[in-house]
Amino acid sequence: xxxxxxxxxxxxxxxxxxxxxxxxxxxxxxxxxxxxxxxxxxxxxxxxxxxxxxxxxxxxxxxxxxxxxxxxxxxxxxxxxxxxxxxxxxxxxxxxxxxxxxxxxxxxxxxxxxxxxxxxxxxxxxxxxxxxxxxxxxxxxxxxxxxxxxxxxxxxxxxxxxxxxxxxxxxxxxxxxxxxxxxxxxxxxxxxxxxxxxxxxxxxxxxxxxxxxxxxxxxxxxxxxxxxxxxxxxxxxxxxxxxxxxxxxxxxxxxxxxxxxxxxxxxxxxxxxxxxxxxxxxxxxxxxxxxxxxxxxxxxxxxxxxx
Amino acid sequence: xxxxxxxxxxxxxxxxxxxxxxxxxxxxxxxxxxxxxxxxxxxxxxxxxxxxxxxxxxxxxxxxxxxxxxxxxxxxxxxxxxxxxxxxxxxxxxxxxxxxxxxxxxxxxxxxxxxxxxxxxxxxxxxxxxxxxxxxxxxxxxxxxxxxxxxxxxxxxxxxxxxxxxxxxxxxxxxxxxxxxxxxxxxxxxxxxxxxxxxxxxxxxxxxxxxxxxxxxxxxxxxxxxxxxxxxxxxxxxxxxxxxxxxxxxxxxxxxxxxxxxxxxxxxxxxxxxxxxxxxxxxxxxxxxxxxxxxxxxxxxxxxxxxxxxxxxxxxxxxxxxxxxxxxxxxxxxxxxxxxxxxxxxxx
Numbered sequence: 001x002x003x004x005x006x007x008x009x010x011x012x013x014x015x016x017x018x019x020x021x022x023x024x025x026x027x028x029x030x031x032x033x034x035x036x037x038x039x040x041x042x043x044x045x046x047x048x049x050x051x052x053x054x055x056x057x058x059x060x061x062x063x064x065x066x067x068x069x070x071x072x073x074x075x076x077x078x079x080x081x082x083x084x085x086x087x088x089x090x091x092x093x094x095x096x097x098x099x100x101x102x103x104x105x106x107x108x109x110x111x112x113x114x115x116x117x118x119x120x121x122x123x124x125x126x127x128x129x130x131x132x133x134x135x136x137x138x139x140x141x142x143x144x145x146x147x148x149x150x151x152x153x154x155x156x157x158x159x160x161x162x163x164x165x166x167x168x169x170x171x172x173x174x175x176x177x178x179x180x181x182x183x184x185x186x187x188x189x190x191x192x193x194x195x196x197x198x199x200x201x202x203x204x205x206x207x208x209x210x211x212x213x214x215x216x217x218x219x220x221x222x223x224x225x226x227x228x229x230x231x232x233x234x235x236x237x238x239x240x241x242x243x244x245x246x247x248x249x250x251x252x253x254x255x256x257x258x259x260x261x262x263x264x265x266x267x268x269x270x271x272x273x274x275x276x277x278x279x280x281x282x283x284x285x286x287x288x289x290x291x292x293x294x295x296x297x298x299x300x301x302x303x304x305x306x307x
Numbered sequence: 308x309x310x311x312x313x314x315x316x317x318x319x320x321x322x323x324x325x326x327x328x329x330x331x332x333x334x335x336x337x338x339x340x341x342x343x344x345x346x347x348x349x350x351x352x353x354x355x356x357x358x359x360x361x362x363x364x365x366x367x368x369x370x371x372x373x374x375x376x377x378x379x380x381x382x383x384x385x386x387x388x389x390x391x392x393x394x395x396x397x398x399x400x401x402x403x404x405x406x407x408x409x410x411x412x413x414x415x416x417x418x419x420x421x422x423x424x425x426x427x428x429x430x431x432x433x434x435x436x437x438x439x440x441x442x443x444x445x446x447x448x449x450x451x452x453x454x455x456x457x458x459x460x461x462x463x464x465x466x467x468x469x470x471x472x473x474x475x476x477x478x479x480x481x482x483x484x485x486x487x488x489x490x491x492x493x494x495x496x497x498x499x500x501x502x503x504x505x506x507x508x509x510x511x512x513x514x515x516x517x518x519x520x521x522x523x524x525x526x527x528x529x530x531x532x533x534x535x536x537x538x539x540x541x542x543x544x545x546x547x548x549x550x551x552x553x554x555x556x557x558x559x560x561x562x563x564x565x566x567x568x569x570x571x572x573x574x575x576x577x578x579x580x581x582x583x584x585x586x587x588x589x590x591x592x593x594x595x596x597x598x599x600x601x602x603x604x605x606x607x608x609x610x611x612x613x614x615x616x617x618x619x620x621x622x623x624x625x626x627x628x629x630x631x632x633x634x635x636x637x638x639x640x641x642x643x644x645x646x647x648x649x650x651x652x653x654x655x
Contacts, residue, residue, distance in 0.1 A: 035435040095626055101434055102364055103629045106563055109556065110621030117615035121608060230552070237439060281450045284443030291440060292428050 006145040007267040008260060013151040013220065015259020016158035020213035021236030022243070022251035023165065024206030030182035030246040031202050034101055037108035038088060039210055040233015041115035042081050044226060046211030047130065047218040048123050049077040054131040070133040074157070074215050078208040085207025086200045094196070112233075119226030127225040130218040154216045161212055162252060165205070169248060174201055182246065235262075235283040242290050244300020253298065258283060313489050320481035328473035338473070342541050344581040345476035346534050349483045351561035351577040352570055353530035358559065359567035360491050361523040362503030363430065364438045367445030368531050369554035371418040373547070374448060375532025376539035377458050379414030380466045383407060383540065398468060407470040407540065411479075415532035421448070422528025423521065430520040433506075445555055453547040463546040464539075471541035479537065483530045488570055490526075499523055503568070553614065560617050564624065565633050572633025584613050 021043055028036045053076045057069055092111050096104045140147040169175040177198045180188040189195050217232065218224050239258045243250025262282045269276040290297065333341065350368060357365045387406045388397060395402050429440040453461050490496045498519045501509035510516050539545050557580070565576030587610045591602040601607075609615060624631070 035439070092622055092626070099629060102362075103625050105364065105435055105438060106559075107622055107625040109559075110618045110625065113556065113614055113618035114622060117612050117618060121612055121615060234439070234442070238443075241436075241439075275454050277454050278450060281447045284447050287443050288428065288440060291432055291436060295432070295436070 002144040003267065007263050009145060009147060009151060010267075011260030011263030012256060013154045013259070014263055015239075015256035016154055017213045017217050017220075017255075018232065018236045018239045018259050019252040019255025020158055020161065020209045020216070021232060022239040022255045023248060024210045025237050025240040026243070026245055026248060026251040027178070027202050027206045029240070030248075031178060031185075031199055032093070034093075034104050035108065035237065036093075036203075036206075037105065037233075038111040038115055039206065040229035040231075040236065041112050041119070042085055042088075042207045042229070043210040043214040043217070043232060043236075044119060044224075044229030045084060045115060046077045046081045046207075046214030047224045047228065048119065048128075048214075048226075049080045049211065050074070050133075050215040050218060051128055051130050051224060053077060054133060058131055065132045065135045067134065070153075073133055074212060077211040077215055081211030081214075082204035082208040085203040085210075089200060089203040094199075116227055116230070123226055125226065127223045130222040130224050132222075133215075133219060150220050154220065157212065157216060161209060165209070165248070168205070174198065178202055231280060238283045238287040238290075241287060241297055244297025247297065247299045247301075250297055250299035257298075258286060261286065313485055317481055317485045321478050324477035324481070325474050327477075331473075333473070340581065340585055341473065342471060342476050342537075344578050345473075345480045346537050346541070347558075347561065347577040347581045348480045348574055349476075349530055349534040349537070350558045351565065351573045352480075352483050352487050353527040353534070354558050355562045355565070355567065355570060355573045356487050356491070356499070357523045357527045358562050359569070359573070360487075360496075360499045360503060361520055362506075362567075363520055363523070364434065365441040365524070365527070366438045366552065366555050366559065367425070367441035367443075367448075368527070368558045369550045369552070370445030370448035371422055371528040371531035372535035372538065372554070373452060373550035374418040374421050375411075375414035375535030376545055376550070377414075377452060377464065377535075378417045378532075379410035379536035380464060380539040380545060381458055382410035382413055383470070384464075384467045403468065403470065407468075407475070411475075411533055411536040414536040415529045418532025418535065419525050419529040422525040426521045426524035426528075430517065430524060442552055442555070445550075446552060449547050449550055452550070459545070461547060463544060466539050466543040466545065469540055469543050471537045476537055476541075479530075479533050483533070484570060484574070486526070486530075491570075500568075557617070560621060564620065564631055566631025569631065569633055572631055575633055576631075580617075583616070587611070587613070587616070 021039065024039050024042070025036060028034070028039070050073045054069070054073045057072065058064075088111055092107050093104060096107060134149060134153060136148055136150050138146045138148050139152060167175075169178060177188065177193045178201070180191065180193060181195060181198050185195060188198075213232075213236075214229075217228075235258060236255065239254035240251045241254070242258060243252070243254030245251075262279055265272065265274060265282050266276045266279045269278075350372065354365065354368050357363050383397070383406055387410070391397070391402070391406075397403050397406060425441070425444045429437060429444065432440055452458065458464050491499055498509070498514045501512075501514050502516045502519050506516055561576045561580050562573055564580065565571075565573030590610055591607050594602045602610075
């Protein structure tokens with residue numbers, strides 16, 4: 001039981017990172033009906049921006065691990081990635097708005113590879129050690145389980161961002177426009193919504209969340225490298241499909257479920273007779289099962305594809 | 308294409324590749340490049356049957372290649388010496404050839420079975436979902452190999468005999484091209500194009516779309532398995548990381564660059580992309596010879612980053628010429644039938 005609680009805490013912290021990335025997939029799918037393959041690599045760029053920003057501030061202001069440093073790094077990374085997301089959309093996806101979906105998918109794969117290997121060129125292929133942004137210690141250390149500050153930070157930042165996102169989507173004008181666009185793009189533009197602006201905004205928002213996820217990931221697993229976005233990216237996509245792609249609460253739920261499942265499978269690997277190195281296969285098994293039995297996802301609406 | 312003339316071409320290809328492998332001397336470096344080209348042609352042409360002709364976007368080709376590579380290597384390295392005993396010489400000669408041929412076929416059959424098992428559930432999905440599901444299956448295959456200690460796991464697998472030569476590689480390349488071209492141009496094979504062009508319409512006029520998709524997938528897996536077997540007995544060292552998602556992407560780039568659904572174009576792209584890394588290696592050297600100064604460091608670095616160049620190729624190609632460099636062009640006469648020619652439109 002003790003081990004179970006500990007695994008649950010670890011799983012929730014991993015799952016909230018997946019949830020943040022999954023939100024970007026789901027929002028972009030909502031407005032454009034396509035899977036932004038490069039999203040996982042925006043997550044990687046987010047971690048690297050945080051790496052350079054953190055190091056620069058450490059050198060410049062000799063700021064040790066502290067809250068202002070962490071907030072500044074998070075904000076810089078989110079802003080840079082929001083711009084990156086908008087630029088990617090403008091340059092690579094916008095010219096293909098009326099092309100077959102496969103063309104856009106291939107372009108997205110190209111952008112993803114470009115970010116990965118361009119990142120290798122720019123940041124170096126080897127792993128880098130992410131600077132410590134906040135002191136890490138065990139907040140709650142009982143015989144049963146340990147909660148570290150890092151885990152608390154991950155959970156609280158995720159919750160804060162989710163509340164902010166819900167506010168943006170439900171209460172603001174641009175959020176209403178996003179929802180309108182995902183219902184019916186043509187009708188939305190007839191009602192005076194500038195679709196291009198809304199699409200850019202969606203990409204910016206999703207990429208900023210991915211950047212936040214990148215920072216949180218790097219705080220927990222400080223070794224970062226240019227290919228780090230591949231697996232979390234695919235897993236977050238699985239989370240988005242699990243929750244029902246296009247559905248924002250679904251993405252958050254899917255992320256948490258996937259994170260907990262993965263951690264539990266690894267934690268109980270000896271009892272389940274599954275070697276822990278199978279952890280990366282867990283997400284794919286979940287994906288295949290969900291696609292076969294409930295392709296619309298847990299919270300998604302099922303609808304037939306129009307011809 | 309008439310069936311008989313297709314067989315004739317196949318025979319000619321077999322004879323020529325046999326003659327070359329017997330009488331044309333090749334140094335190690337040239338041999339390496341030429342065999343890589345042959346293996347890439349098999350991979351690209353077989354994947355083109357799924358991605359190009361049938362319009363199903365698969366990202367798991369490396370997984371099937373891995374199955375063929377590991378299974379055939381396990382046969383020639385572990386099982387064959389055990390079954391045949393020490394008295395049979397397996398380094399060369401007739402016994403070695405038969406064992407190699409059997410191992411190739413066994414590896415390809417296992418890959419085809421895997422293709423069937425994976426294809427039946429995942430081909431119910433469309434477009435982006437299918438791409439991710441096949442990517443997932445490919446990665447699962449890799450993770451399983453990585454965790455199987457008997458075939459080396461993450462330490463890698465050393466194959467005892469390097470059987471692969473020019474003859475085998477190009478014989479199978481010719482067979483792959485023959486099968487794919489004949490299949491797609493046959494009356495039966497029009498079903499593949501129908502599934503690609505409009506799945507709903509095809510289903511409405513009575514084409515069993517699921518059957519066609521699965522057949523394409525299984526055949527592609529079979530030939531990927533052959534390519535894997537050739538690869539393992541050529542490199543003589545296998546590592547699960549060599550069969551990751553990136554290997555699949557490499558083959559996909561060949562198919563897209565060549566123009567999906569154009570066998571000639573895909574072959575040309577496979578040759579081009581196999582030669583590209585070698586050509587890029589010479590650029591800095593030649594530049595220094597011609598201009599007397601070394602190539603700027605940054606450009607030199609970028610030229611070494613093959614995947615970066617692939618990614619740029621993909622993006623620029625999709626933005627400017629989504630049908631591929633060779634797609635939509637008239638195909639050479641020997642690949643087109645006289646009466647009807649297959650449409651080259653990109654699937655939506």
